[in-house]
Amino acid sequence: MRRLTDMLLQFARFDAGQEEMVRQPVDFTELVEGCVERLKPLAEGQHLNLVLNLQPTEVLGDTLRLAQVVINLVQNAIQYTPAGGSVSVMVESTSAGTHLKVADTGIGISATDLPRVFERFFRADRARSGGEGRTGLGLAISQAIIQAHGGRIAVESTFGVGTCFTVHLPRAETI
Ligand code: ATP
Ligand code: MG
Secondary structure, three states: OHHHHHHHHHHHHHHOOOOOOOOEEEEHHHHHHHHHHHHHHHHHHOOOEEEEEEOOOEEEEOHHHHHHHHHHHHHHHHHOOOOOOEEEEEEEEEOOEEEEEEEEOOOOOOOOOHHHOOOOOOOOHHHHOOOOOOOOOHHHHHHHHHHHOOOEEEEEEEOOOEEEEEEEEEOHHHO
16 A cells, blocks of 8 residues: 555655656666566566576666666566566667666467556556556556656467566657
C-alpha cells in the first residue's frame, strides 16, 4: 500500500509539473550496469540467463529517475520470463542518441494487451496471478520519465515468445 501511495503521489506531481527533473550528464552505461548488478540475484534465483551488451554512452538527465526506468524494465523482463529463459540488455550509441533494449524470451504480451501496457494500473490477465505487490504502474511511470527526458519508449512482443522494450534518449547536446 505504501508503495502504491508513493507511486500515485509521484504521478500527481508529474501531472502538476512539480516533479523536478535533474538535468546533468549521466554515464548511462555505468547506470545500466549498476541496475543490472542489483537485479542479478533475482535473475539467478529464477535460473535466467542475463546477457549484456553495453556500449559506452552519456545522456543528459536525472540519474535516479533513469535508474528507476531501467530497473522497471529489467525487473519486468525477469518477472515475466519462465526459468531457463534469457533476458538481454543492450545499450547502443548512435548519432541520434542512446538506445536501450531490454529483450526477454518470456510469456509475451497478446496483440490486444500490447497497446495498453503503458496505461496506469494495466496488468495483463496472465501477469495478474501471483503478482503480489505489483501495481501496474511501473511502465506508466517509466514512460512519463522518458518523455520528460525528451525520449521515447516502445514495445514489441509476441505472445508466448518474448518481449522487447526499447528506449531512445536524444543526444545530450540536443535536449
Ligand atoms: P509494477 O507496477 O509493480 O511494475 P506490473 O509489472 O504489473 O506492476 P508494469 O510494469 O506497468 O506493471 O507492466 C504492466 C503489464 O505489462 C504487466 O502486468 C504485464 O502484463 C505486462 N508486461 C510488462 N513487461 C512485460 C514483459 N517483459 N513480458 C510480458 N509482459 C509484460
Ligand atoms: Mg513492472
